[in-house]
Amino acid sequence: MINRRRLLATSGALLALAACRTKLDETQEMLARAKTLIARQPSFDLHAHPGRTFLRGAENLSLSLKALSLGGANEEQAIADMQAGGMQCAVFSAVSDLQVLELGRGGLSASRNFKAGEAFASYRTQIDHLNKLFDAGLAEKIISPDDVYSISAKQSTKALLGVEGGDFLEGSILRVEEAYADGVRCITPVHYRHNEIGDTMTAEAVHQGISQAGVSVIKAMNKAGIIIDIAHASEQTALGMLEASEAPVFCSHAHIRTDALDAPRFISQDLAKQIAQAGGVIGAWPAGIGISDLNGFIDRVFELIDIVGIDHVGLGTDMDANYKPVWDNYRQFPEVVAGLLSRGLSEVDAAKVIGGNGIRVFRAVAQS
Numbered sequence: 288m289i290n291r292r293r294l295l296a297t298s299g300a301l302l303a304l305a306a307c308r309t310k311l312d313e314t315q316e317m318l319a320r321a322k323t324l325i326a327r328q329p330s331f332d333l334h335a336h337p338g339r340t341f342l343r344g345a346e347n348l349s350l351s352l353k354a355l356s357l358g359g360a361n362e363e364q365a366i367a368d369m370q371a372g373g374m375q376c377a378v379f380s381a382v383s384d385l386q387v388l389e390l391g392r393g394g395l396s397a398s399r400n401f402k403a404g405e406a407f408a409s410y411r412t413q414i415d416h417l418n419k420l421f422d423a424g425l426a427e428k429i430i431s432p433d434d435v436y437s438i439s440a441k442q443s444t445k446a447l448l449g450v451e452g453g454d455f456l457e458g459s460i461l462r463v464e465e466a467y468a469d470g471v472r473c474i475t476p477v478h479y480r481h482n483e484i485g486d487t488m489t490a491e492a493v494h495q496g497i498s499q500a501g502v503s504v505i506k507a508m509n510k511a512g513i514i515i516d517i518a519h520a521s522e523q524t525a526l527g528m529l530e531a532s533e534a535p536v537f538c539s540h541a542h543i544r545t546d547a548l549d550a551p552r553f554i555s556q557d558l559a560k561q562i563a564q565a566g567g568v569i570g571a572w573p574a575g576i577g578i579s580d581l582n583g584f585i586d587r588v589f590e591l592i593d594i595v596g597i598d599h600v601g602l603g604t605d606m607d608a609n610y611k612p613v614w615d616n617y618r619q620f621p622e623v624v625a626g627l628l629s630r631g632l633s634e635v636d637a638a639k640v641i642g643g644n645g646i647r648v649f650r651a652v653a654q655s
């Protein structure tokens with residue numbers, strides 16, 4: 288009897304060990320598949336601040352923002368992480384309203400107005416510092432969709448210049464052209480501050496939609512070939528941008544509101560569907576709101592796919608300046624892709640999410 292019991296216990300333990308091994312093998316196999324996919328398909332992070340370049344040369348920031356910026360700027364590390372994880376290309380974003388941002392209990396908001404010339408001076412400083420990354424050979428600057436595909440001998444990291452917040456434009460279409468000349472290819476017209484273009488989603492509306500100057504700016508962005516990123520805009524302003532734009536748009540880092548999950552930065556399912564109907568893409572955002580790990584993030588990616596379809600979902604990591612990130616290092620990129628594959632996403636569909644959809648929109652914007 289004792290022998291039989293011992294035998295059963297031993298075989299049970301062996302079975303558990305075998306199951307554990309199989310699970311481990313499966314995880315390893317999935318990671319290997321993810322890495323192969325990443326090596327073969329272009330990847331494109333729709334919104335990021337790798338290494339927090341926006342902090343360089345920034346003076347007179349609010350104390351709360353300074354406290355948030357612990358660690359300062361370190362692009363070299365971020366780009367090394369991008370290369371290690373296989374993230375090929377990202378929108379490297381300046382932050383247009385940086386000078387006036389403050390962190391309160393309700394999150395970030397604009398605490399004051401800009402002084403004359405301050406927003407544009409801040410833009411210049413940030414763009415100059417971003418351009419230095421290219422001069423230093425840390426990354427290659429993307430100015431056309433074909434650049435995403437051109438793999439240089441060094442397999443270097445590719446950066447598309449973006450500006451989060453259209454505050455520096457001050458409602459001027461000439462500034463849109465100037466930004467294009469600087470190499471900027473993506474602008475988020477509204478960030479945390481109500482500006483000349485429209486309302487932010489995180490403060491009570493003042494414009495009740497897009498302004499007249501905003502419509503002109505959107506049309507000028509279409510004409511120049513700059514991607515319009517409607518993330519952060521109030522629903523009414525976002526709908527106004529969609530209506531004014533002839534080209535598809537980004538909503539670079541967001542999530543949809545559901546019965547279970549709501550937050551000021553989430554968009555309505557209706558807006559998400561309209562972005563998709565206009566051919567755009569929504570970047571799934573790995574912020575720890577209602578989720579606490581990568582698995583939760585993968586859930587939310589699938590939730591987004593269910594609502595807007597596989598052709599309209601991308602990744603918008605907000606890396607190195609994200610709110611409670613559940614994905615905080617590009618080295619985890621293969622884990623994200625493995626998560627998508629292991630939950631049944633085909634390799635063709637995973638390729639769309641990690642870059643294909645974003646590149647399609649970039650191409651449509653450049654050609655419109």
Ligand SMILES: [Zn+2]
Nearest residue numbers: 380451605608
């Ligand atoms: Zn951002």
